[in-house]
Amino acid sequence: MIRKRSSSPVSGPSIPRNSRTLRVSLVALGASVAWAGCGGGEAPSDEPAGAADAPPQFETTEVAEGVYQFRWVGHNALFAVTSEGVFAFDPISVEAAATYAEEIRRVAPGAELAAIVYSHNHADHATGAEVLREAFGADVPIYAHRNADAPLRESANPDLPPPTATFDETMTLAGGEIELHYLGRSHSDDIAVGFLPAHDLAFAVDFVSRDRFGYQDLASFHFPDMFDAIEGLLEIPFETIVFGHGPPGDRAAVERQLTYYRDLDAAVRAAVEVGLSEDETAETVLMEDYSHWDRYDDWRELNVRGMHRKLTAGVGESEEEGEEEGEHDEGGEEGEGEHGGEGREGRGEHGREGRGEHGREGREGRGEHDGNGGEHGGEGGEHGGEGGHAEGDEGEESGVYIGRAETWDETRRGARLILAFDPGGNLFAGTVENTTNETLCAVRVEVHLSSGTELGPTQRTDLAPGTSTTVELETAGEAFERWTAHPEVSRCAG
The missing domain is CATH 3.60.15.10 (Ribonuclease Z/Hydroxyacylglutathione hydrolase-like)
Structure with a gap:
């Protein structure tokens, strides 16, 4: 019991x-x-x-x-x-x-x-x-x-x-x-x-x-x-x-x-092979066998889009991986960084056996790489390439919550977010500013309420040095007492 x-x-x-x-x-x-x-x-x-x-x-x-x-x-x-x-x-x-x-x-x-x-x-x-x-x-x-x-x-x-x-x-x-x-x-x-x-x-x-x-x-x-x-x-x-x-x-x-x-990978891979764009793939890959699953309406399209980006990124991993995978993984995985889709297939074929033959060494190699800065580095961690989440992705709050009437003012990876709750409009409003001398790419903002609800993220936008953009996230009347927020910054393409 x-x-x-x-x-x-x-x-x-x-x-x-x-x-x-x-x-x-x-x-x-x-x-x-x-x-x-x-x-x-x-x-x-x-x-x-x-x-x-x-x-x-x-x-x-x-x-x-x-x-x-x-x-x-x-x-x-x-x-x-x-x-x-x-x-x-x-x-x-x-x-x-x-x-x-x-x-x-x-x-x-x-x-x-x-x-x-x-x-x-x-x-x-x-x-x-x-x-x-x-x-x-x-x-x-x-x-x-x-x-x-x-x-x-x-x-x-x-x-x-x-x-x-x-x-x-x-x-x-x-x-x-x-x-x-x-x-x-x-x-x-x-x-x-x-x-x-x-x-x-x-x-x-x-x-x-x-x-x-x-x-x-x-x-x-x-x-x-x-x-x-x-x-x-x-x-x-x-x-x-x-x-x-x-x-x-x-x-x-x-x-x-x-x-x-596996089904998601296969369905999106088939769409990519016939030349469908990300938007076309998101419209046609409906994953209907999973329509009864939690978050189908919210995340089905996002899952499809994310998989499409990974499969078309030219490497066997997501955009932020690139050459590090080829440099630090064991036994034949070097080709993954250079050969894209073929690299992924090769990884898939030997990945399961790899745990027995060379997977242990491969993981240790990654551990040494990451322990010395590696993917986490000073750039906000492994999520930097796509989400820039120094503290994580799923509900990746900073760990610090402030009161309903307080103002958030924090800089993360060069993006300064100033945000406050407007009770009259039932929304969070403010700005996110690029405080660096380089362009910040695909900047977006999320808010997490003490009730457990996540607001956002906002649309991605590139910010030139010294520029800012407005942020508005509606609460739809959600009740809460405390909240936390963070900007996300992605690695620029190329």
Whole structure:
């Protein structure tokens, strides 16, 4: 059986403690939290939910004996009570971590927090570790894949400290009660998948979910590596899996995710081969077999467009990869940077075997490259080429939320965003300015509300040195108390 506890929707740090405990089956759980299957915590419908229909802000569910999913709005964390104490994956945010700590204490009174584990370095999952540490009064270690270390040290965010210990391929914790696996690049190049062998349970964030389209235009997704990573996940002998967003699933859910990406790749590839443009492909590749999936209406077209860009970029990866892939990958992958589509096909044919023959060496090579700056560099990370997300892609807030009446004024990668909420017009209005001496390409802006809703992004625009453009993002009357924002900057073509 699964036990869960939830709260009523609230804003701010004060959360009522009068929630009741429920006992439900896994099937019932899936239905009750299906609303959370959206990236970045957005509401799944096109219209904001009314107060009576709004889901609880947080919910703690026992998914196996001593193992709990903690949901905060649209993001999931996982914590396990082991023989060595509690191991907590993903603090999510400063606000979420405060409630996360209370829930750990509630279900495991007297237990020590043995460690924090980052699924990856993106701020919408990893922020808040210091809050957990302070709540348990100890210098709790933080574990992550080694590729997460460099970008977190560069960001120097006190709410998102770098790991105290890292791993390359696998790591065991609590005497083998928890395993961490690195499966190669997928949504990012540093995702650690958690596996609890005694419970046949896995925790995988952002690169897979249950019956949901990939996030927006797949900007941060590494194809064809994604196929290898999902196949690698299926090699782990889990039966139940908790995702970073949405309800739990099983092996069949992961198999469906893999099939969807293969079908998307094949459909868009066929369109490209007959010479269809991105717009034509977006109009004709409807992925109707998946029309019942979450975010079909919102992200189907964006998924198609993103895949079209990746397949026509002239390399086997998205635009931001280029020559680095050829320089640092092992065994014959050098041709990928030079031969485009043929490179991708070659990668696809040997990628699955590659994990056995040379995949380990290849991943280590990427790790060395990334650990020394590599893709993350000073340019805002692996997402720079398409989204410029120093803190991540799916709900990639800075980790800092401000009050409804406060003004946002922050510069990221040379783009200074000044933004404020206009209650009369129910919109955010302001400007984004290029503060550098070079053109900033494809600049766009997103706002994330404390309710979990994401606004934007705005249309991409190039900004010449010293120029600015206006920003307006409507809220459609969405209720919120706090918010965060960020500009995104892409690498210029050529």
